[in-house]
Amino acid sequence: MSHEAASASDGAGPPGVPSDPDVPSDPDVPSDPDVPDLYARMSYLRAFEERADSLYRQGMIHGPVHLGLGHEAIAIGAASVLRHDDYSIGTYRGHAHALARGAPPEAVLAELLGRAGGICAGKGGSMHITSTEHGYYGSYAIVGAHLPIACGLAWAARIRHTSQVTACFFGDGATNIGAFHEAVNLAAVWRLPVVFVCENNWYMEYTPIADVIPVALPAADRAAAYGLDRIIVDGNDVQAVRRVVGSAVAAARGGQGPSLIEAHTYRLKGHSAADGGAYRPADEVARWRERDPLLRTRKGLLQAGLPAAALDEIDRQARDDLIAMTERVLAQPAPDPATAWTDVWDDGGWQWRN
Amino acid sequence: MAELTYRQAIAAALAQEMARDERVVLLGEDVASGGVFKTTTGLRERFGPDRVWNTPISEQAIAGAAMGAAMAGLRPVAEIMFSDFYATCWDQVANEIPKVRYMTGGQLSMPLVLRGANGSGGLGFGSQHGQSVENWAMCVPGIKIASPATPAEAFGLLAAAIRDNDPVIVFEHKALYSRKEQCPDDEHVIPLGRAAVVRPGRDCTLVALSITVGICLAAADELATHGIEAEVIDLRTLVPLDAAAVLASVARTSRLVVVEENPGQLGWGASIAAIAAQEAFYDLTAPVIRISGGNVPLPVAASLEAEVDVSVPRVVAGVRALLGQLRQSTG
Numbered sequence: 163m164s165h166e167a168a169s170a171s172d173g174a175g176p177p178g179v180p181s182d183p184d185v186p187s188d189p190d191v192p193s194d195p196d197v198p199d200l201y202a203r204m205s206y207l208r209a210f211e212e213r214a215d216s217l218y219r220q221g222m223i224h225g226p227v228h229l230g231l232g233h234e235a236i237a238i239g240a241a242s243v244l245r246h247d248d249y250s251i252g253t254y255r256g257h258a259h260a261l262a263r264g265a266p267p268e269a270v271l272a273e274l275l276g277r278a279g280g281i282c283a284g285k286g287g288s289m290h291i292t293s294t295e296h297g298y299y300g301s302y303a304i305v306g307a308h309l310p311i312a313c314g315l316a317w318a319a320r321i322r323h324t325s326q327v328t329a330c331f332f333g334d335g336a337t338n339i340g341a342f343h344e345a346v347n348l349a350a351v352w353r354l355p356v357v358f359v360c361e362n363n364w365y366m367e368y369t370p371i372a373d374v375i376p377v378a379l380p381a382a383d384r385a386a387a388y389g390l391d392r393i394i395v396d397g398n399d400v401q402a403v404r405r406v407v408g409s410a411v412a413a414a415r416g417g418q419g420p421s422l423i424e425a426h427t428y429r430l431k432g433h434s435a436a437d438g439g440a441y442r443p444a445d446e447v448a449r450w451r452e453r454d455p456l457l458r459t460r461k462g463l464l465q466a467g468l469p470a471a472a473l474d475e476i477d478r479q480a481r482d483d484l485i486a487m488t489e490r491v492l493a494q495p496a497p498d499p500a501t502a503w504t505d506v507w508d509d510g511g512w513q514w515r516n
Numbered sequence: 517m518a519e520l521t522y523r524q525a526i527a528a529a530l531a532q533e534m535a536r537d538e539r540v541v542l543l544g545e546d547v548a549s550g551g552v553f554k555t556t557t558g559l560r561e562r563f564g565p566d567r568v569w570n571t572p573i574s575e576q577a578i579a580g581a582a583m584g585a586a587m588a589g590l591r592p593v594a595e596i597m598f599s600d601f602y603a604t605c606w607d608q609v610a611n612e613i614p615k616v617r618y619m620t621g622g623q624l625s626m627p628l629v630l631r632g633a634n635g636s637g638g639l640g641f642g643s644q645h646g647q648s649v650e651n652w653a654m655c656v657p658g659i660k661i662a663s664p665a666t667p668a669e670a671f672g673l674l675a676a677a678i679r680d681n682d683p684v685i686v687f688e689h690k691a692l693y694s695r696k697e698q699c700p701d702d703e704h705v706i707p708l709g710r711a712a713v714v715r716p717g718r719d720c721t722l723v724a725l726s727i728t729v730g731i732c733l734a735a736a737d738e739l740a741t742h743g744i745e746a747e748v749i750d751l752r753t754l755v756p757l758d759a760a761a762v763l764a765s766v767a768r769t770s771r772l773v774v775v776e777e778n779p780g781q782l783g784w785g786a787s788i789a790a791i792a793a794q795e796a797f798y799d800l801t802a803p804v805i806r807i808s809g810g811n812v813p814l815p816v817a818a819s820l821e822a823e824v825d826v827s828v829p830r831v832v833a834g835v836r837a838l839l840g841q842l843r844q845s846t847g
Contacts, residue, residue, distance in 0.1 A: 249588070283621030292620040299587055300620060304611050310577045311612065314584020314592075321541060321566055321590065328584075341607070344577035351572060505622040506658055508681035514657065515757035515791070516709065 191462045193401065198468065200242060200400050201459045202476045204234040207258045208456055209480035210267060213488060214257065214274055214288075218435040222492075224276050227288045230258035232398075232430035235455035236361055237262040239403025240329055243411050249299050249315040249328040251308050254289035256301030259331055265293035268487050277494035284497040285505065306336040309345030309358065316349065316356035316420075327414045328356045329407070335366030337380040343387075346422060350388040353419035357410040360424045361397060367433045368441050381424040390422045397425030398455040430454070518701055523693040525667040526555040526631075529674040530593065532703065534563050537591060540678055543569040543578060544595025544632075552597060553633050553693055575601050579608035579630065586628040587616070591678060598645045599634035599687055602652060613683045614658025626683045631674065634663070635777055636814055636825050637691020637727050643813035648777040650725070651784050653685050654754050660684040660708055661754040665729035667697040669752060672706030680708060689726045709756030713765065717745035720771035720835055723762055723788055725751045728775040728826055735831035744839060746773075754784050762788060763796050770801040773835055777826050780808035807834045 192198075211229045218227045230237065233255070241262035244250060252259040257274075261267055265281060273280030274288050282292055289303040299315060302308035312330035319326035336342050337360060349356050360381035364371055377383035382392045395406040403425060410421035428450035432439035439447070451457075460473055506512040520528060534540045542556060548570040550557040560568040571578050575596060582594040596602055602609055609630065616624050636646045653659050660682055664670040670688060677684035714729060715736050724732040729750045736746040747765050751758065766772050772792050774785035789804040810824030 281621070282619060282623070285621050286619040290619045292623050294587075294620070294623045299584075300616065300624070302612065304607050307580070307607050307612055310580020310608065311584040311587070313577060314581035314586070315588050316584070317569075317581050318585040318588030318590045321585075341576045341580065344572070344574035345580065347572060348574060348577040348581060352569070505618045508617075508625060508627075510622075512657070514755045515759045 192466050194404070196242065197401065197459065198463060200238055200404075201456070201463060201473070203238045203262065204400065204456055204459065205477050206267070206480045207234045207237060207261055209477070209484050210261060210271070211257060213271075213484040215431065215435055217275065217488065223274050223288065225287045225289070227274065227435040228255040228433065229431050229435055230255050232428050232450070232454065233361055233363065234258060235400040235403050235459070236331070236359065236397045236425050236427060239400040240331070240359060240407045242404055243408035244297065244327065244329060247297065247324070248326050248411075249297055249312075249319075250331070251299045251312050251315065251328065252301050252331040253305070253308065253333060254301055254303040255333070256291050257288070260291040260293050260296070260298045260301065263293065263298040264296040265291070265298055267484075268491060271487055272491045272494060275491050276496060277491050278497045279491070279494050280497070283501060283505070306332065306339035306341035308332070309336070309341050310348070312356050312358070313345050313348050313352070313354055316354035317352065319355055320352070325415050326355070327411050329359060329411070330356060331359045331361060333366065334360060334362040334364065334371040334380040336360070337384060338366070338374060346388045346390070346420070349420040350390060353417070355414035355417075356420045357407060357414055358420065358422045359407065360422070361427055362424050363427050363429045365429065365433070365442070368437070379424055381422055385422045388422070390420065393421060393423045395423055395425050397427035398453050398458060400455060400459055427455075428453070517698040519696055520667050520671070520699045521693065522664075522667045522670050522688070522695045523553055523555050525671040525699055526674060526688060527557050527559065528699070529671040529678075530556065530559055531562065533675055533678040534559065534567060539589065539591045540593060541567050541569065541585065541590055542593050542595070543571050543581060545571055545573055545578075545597050547595050551595060553690065555688070555693075556595070575605035576608055579605040579613065582628045582630065583608060583613050583616070583626065586626050587624050591627045593629040593631060593678060596630055596632040599632050599649045600644050600647050601632075602649060609653070609659070609685075610656045614656050618658065625681055627681045629674070629677045629684050629686060631686035631688060633690035633693075634687035635689045635691060635727055636809065636821065637689060638818070638821055638825055639691055640816050640818065640821060641690070641814075642816040646814045648726075648809060650687050650754055651778045651782060654784050654787070655782075658683070659755065661687065662708060662752065663687040663689070663726035663754065664752065665692070665724070665726050665750050667695060668699045668704070669706060669750075671699050672704045673708070673752060675705045676708050679705065684708070687726065691727055706752065708753045709758055711752055711758035711761035712750045713747060713761070714750045715746070715748040717747035718769060719745045720747070720773055720838065721762070721765040721769045722746050722748045722831070722835070723751060723772065723774045723785070724748060725754065725776060725784070728777055731826055731828055731831060732775050734828045735835065738828065738832050739835055742836065744835060746835060757787075759791050762792065766792055766796045767799045770799055771838060772800065773805045773807060773831070773838060775807045775826060775831055777809050779811045780806055781811050783808050802838055805834050805838050807831055
């Protein structure tokens, strides 16, 4: 199985400083006619997460929020190569992955704001956004826990010969937890149709990943242990993500088993919305801001001749849409307290005894 | 009627359900070769490699893969070889499997079974292979718990667990695997949440589960020679709990003794005792007594193990003391 992949720099940075791989800040000149659409989708995710950030700061969101700001190209690029009946699964940083598969933004926002129309009925909140109707089988808040679950989704597809593929997104920190190794091993041994996508944003919560791994790259440098290719992609380049994930999805669908992809990206904000990210050097943040996936795609589209006004309009529409949506969602009632007692069991209730 | 051992009954129930529903698939360590306790014997040969999957020694992957497959609509049955090993996949068992229906607002179902060998039973398996751990699971809302006491129960409860749309842990008792009993030939399913009065009696109620059912029946025989008629209730499942059966029995006997193999520290017997204290206080004429495994890690040497395990003499002594205490206090 061959994958088109960017070559990574082999050297990790000195301890405490994230590796600085060959992630260019050059514009990505679109070779793909879908790029304007991909830009619009990324722009929507950006507007959604910025809105969520504001609402969090205004004290409107009950509980923690982990934003995908800066990770948009991975969510959109990967979702763009999945079939409607494919499965995807992610982490507590999962809004973008749900939305990228088509989860209704209003219901996701209502979940964040604890309203009756929440996509998980108010019982999951930001960290557990799920939309099975759109193939997004959940956001899981225990680091690494969903990699074995992804194996199970893929295993079911393999048993049923449905050619469905499972895409599983997780952070660099998850590569140090046992479940990662158990899951990747099982997927390789059982040749499961699963594509593991590590979103390496160089920080496990507040700690540089380089401080807590003995190799340069958290996922790519572990792949060989499971007989998998070392696949690295510029995670801030939506076209590259699309190509590399697309190739892995095709391989999985064709019965060639799992892939482990390491996508290099960066959080534009802290670990959670409550974290200012002050532990990151200012020059590093500035460098990565130049590599902002939206900025790069935008530059590429401008270079390809799209008028700036058209792109501005896309961005403005997304923001306006979310402002109006926020007002609608805030007008919704809170969930009926009686519903706290539903959905424990298949019979709809919670009773454990007679 | 066919005579089956407890382990044969498990394999037979798996075969019955696999034949009935092609969504039922098995996974676990060594299950393709029949399993270390021979509870999956012949199933790979009969149903083929797509239905019976050997796994690495990776309990998180086993429980997690079962969960994912259940989310996708299969009905997986995962073997966790020794129930002590639930501690290695406790995230999946406590945080993921029982929560996902609820925290997704009912978008996902979790029709899976986790099953394996539980309990001490005096076999010398020690602190890391011999524990009774039903109580670990009982404090997590969202998991059903079945602990069969006989081959027929092993068959019927496992079949019911597989048909249930909620996650069920079936705690098989390793000291019962070779016990034989006549089992019904026809399709055999015992509904979850229905206790059985396995011996009627008027003087006290013994509430038992899994291996303690046999212990309590033997104790009741001995108590009868002392003129004490004990009623023995086999709970069969802890969740759902047939509290009504316990309360009805206590109303008849006015005395309650709960006999559990797990350590007493927050064991399931504490819940039974609390329910009785709260809801049957005026039926009781004596304090509720709990007899449990010792509050120590399980030792191996036979003399030490016997010291802390639940046993017939301990149950007999407990009941006699309870009734003796009663005679004293009523003068």
